[in-house]
Amino acid sequence: MKKRRKVLSVMLCAAMVASLAACGSKDDSKKSEDKDGKIKLTFSTSVYVEEPHQKAIDALLEAYSKKEPNVDIEILGAGYDGYWDNITTEILSNNESDMIQVYPENISTYNAIREGGTFMDLSEYMSDDLKKKLVGQEMCDVDGQTLAISSYAWGTTGIFYRKSMLKEAGVNPDDIKTQEDFREACKKFTSKDKYAMGVVSGTHAFTVSEWNRLIARPVSNGLYFPNGESEPYTADNVNINAPENVWAAQWWQDFILKDKAAKLVTDKKDSREMFWNGDVPFNMDGPWFVGMCKERDESMMDDIGIIPQFDVVYNGKAYKPNPTNYPLVTMISKNCKHPKEAYAFLEWMTTDEAQKIIADCGMIPSNTDYSTSDEYIKNHELEHKIVEFMQNNYTDLVADPNISQLGEISQIMLDAAQKMFSEQAADVQTEMDSAQKQVEDVMSRDAE
Structure with a gap:
């Protein structure tokens, strides 16, 4: 598991922005609808190259396709080392994925690439009750906006x-x-x-x-x-x-x-x-x-x-x-053609059904209702020790x-x-x- 992440210092000149933006709109792989009329969403993540995450994410998509057969979600993203540079290039060319998974300290960097902000404010979608349940959610607020949802998993040491x-x-x-x-x-x-x-x-x-x-x-x-x-x-x-x-x-x-x-x-x-x-x-x-x-x-x-x-x-x-807390959080691009459907998928990931699947990725599911449940403790006794450490032994976790x-x-x-x-x-x-x-x-x- 990659426990640390490279945060880019994005220094962008106007000429570079103009030249990349001129590349056009989203390519064919990122069209908002399939040929059969299904809503198509794209999801970029750096961890899909790792077998435990790939297994968990594939299982999530399979389960969600049964729940919402009219929504087709495609996983994108390079290996860890190339992932962060790719996000920058794609945002500059208005060609980024609908949903982009990062770590909280990455949010400001990529949101600032595009004037006016790259990502949607999710405040209108998220309830205060849900926010309180998600580990690391407080780290997703930037300048009064909620720019990401902590709906996958987290870890600390x-x-x-x-x-x-x-x-x-x-x-x-x-x-x-x-x-x-x-x-x-x-x-x-x-x-x-x-x-x-x-x-x-x-x-x-x-x-x-x-x-x-x-x-x-x-x-x-x-x-x-x-x-x-x-x-x-x-x-x-x-x-x-x-x-x-x-x-x-x-x-x-x-x-x-x-x-x-x-x-x-x-x-x-x-x-x-x-x-x-x-x-x-x-x-x-x-x-x-x-x-x-x-x-x-x-x-x-x-x-x-x-x-x-x-x-x-x-x-x-x-x-x-x-x-440090290591939650993987997901943002929705302002260019997303189907933001409600994108958020619906990300919120579904916080449910017990999805969190049970996520538990197999090797990190700890983000919803504390599930990560403190008898089911999770029974099946993941050693991992749950870290949940107990955070609750009983650690003070507020500090990120870069x-x-x-x-x-x-x-x-x-x-x-x-x-x-x-x-x-x-x-x-x-x-x-x-x-x-x-x-x-x-x-x-x-x-x-x-």
């Missing part, structure tokens, strides 16, 4: 562990309450060429996000901007080298390089392989990891448990985890800032993290100060 390894080492997972408890538990597994977990260090966004989710954001409540990555998004409000973030970066560097608790790997799949092979006892992941484990070797499932992310104690105060500059400032932070969290062991204060200045320059430039 916990810490998976191998029961047998912890038992042998005399570690009780229920005793891991803080980052220092976790560090002490990890030390029981560290020796020559032995580690407690894998940590990504390289060009992948996990180099920032794992440290950010576990240690930094809980104490600073914002790696880029304070107060939950909220406005104002200005140069004088950049938060990178705040004392809390610097302390968190030093703790993570020490955990990796001094404690030698984590093995540096270049890709998350390596961390997972180490966990599956019994080389390490811990792996931080989301609910999708349950399905991955079953697919890898169902016999190991009895040996796998999960605990919430721990509290982080800083200067004598305990801070609850606020890991929903701004067009996110791609650029994320790269700056990634460059700094590569230097800090590698054998290079660059000075933490120096790198955080440098990243602070670079991000300030980006925000100042864009304010001019």
Whole structure:
């Protein structure tokens, strides 16, 4: 499961807009009616290339076609890496899909491409009661408009562990309450060429996000901007080298390089392989990891448990985890010829009938009525632990800032993290100060 997403910094010149807009209207594959008179809708998503999502989405379409035989929905979208560029190109040429699935922090970027906004305000369609039930729905409001519906699924992270390894080492997972408890538990597994977990260090966004989710954001409540990555998004409000973030970066560097608790790997799949092979006892992941484990070797499932992310104690105060929420949300284009029918499909996805199907995608269904039901808990006991974590252990989950500059400032932070969290062991204060200045320059430039 792709847990992070590339957010493009869309800088569009008028000439480019004019030339692409001149390409014409929707192509034949996106006509609003089939030859047999059925209403045709198109749905773009980045996750259809992944087998669990493909299976779930195909089952959704099959079920909906029986309910609404006069509506034909076609799935579009490139693989993950090409998906985001394609959306930009299609919006510029007025050729985007009727429904486009993204993550909440992507909404503003793509809505701003077209003057006056690319997507419909769904406020007139959605009831307040439905909004309250959908995880991540509050993240879909931009400038007073509801531009997306969280009708598919979501995920956040916990810490998976191998029961047998912890038992042998005399570690009780229920005793891991803080980052220092976790560090002490990890030390029981560290020796020559032995580690407690894998940590990504390289060009992948996990180099920032794992440290950010576990240690930094809980104490600073914002790696880029304070107060939950909220406005104002200005140069004088950049938060990178705040004392809390610097302390968190030093703790993570020490955990990796001094404690030698984590093995540096270049890709998350390596961390997972180490966990599956019994080389390490811990792996931080989301609910999708349950399905991955079953697919890898169902016999190991009895040996796998999960605990919430721990509290982080800083200067004598305990801070609850606020890991990122990962809901997939869907927008409806203003160019959609059948918006009522498009919304009807997206709202149907929130029903128990559809949410039961969605549960097989590996993420957690978005409607809390279903994800807390006896049926879901019975069939998805381990995944439901993460629902419990969000309700009982985590404070408000924090996402990256929903701004067009996110791609650029994320790269700056990634460059700094590569230097800090590698054998290079660059000075933490120096790198955080440098990243602070670079991000300030980006925000100042864009304010001019």
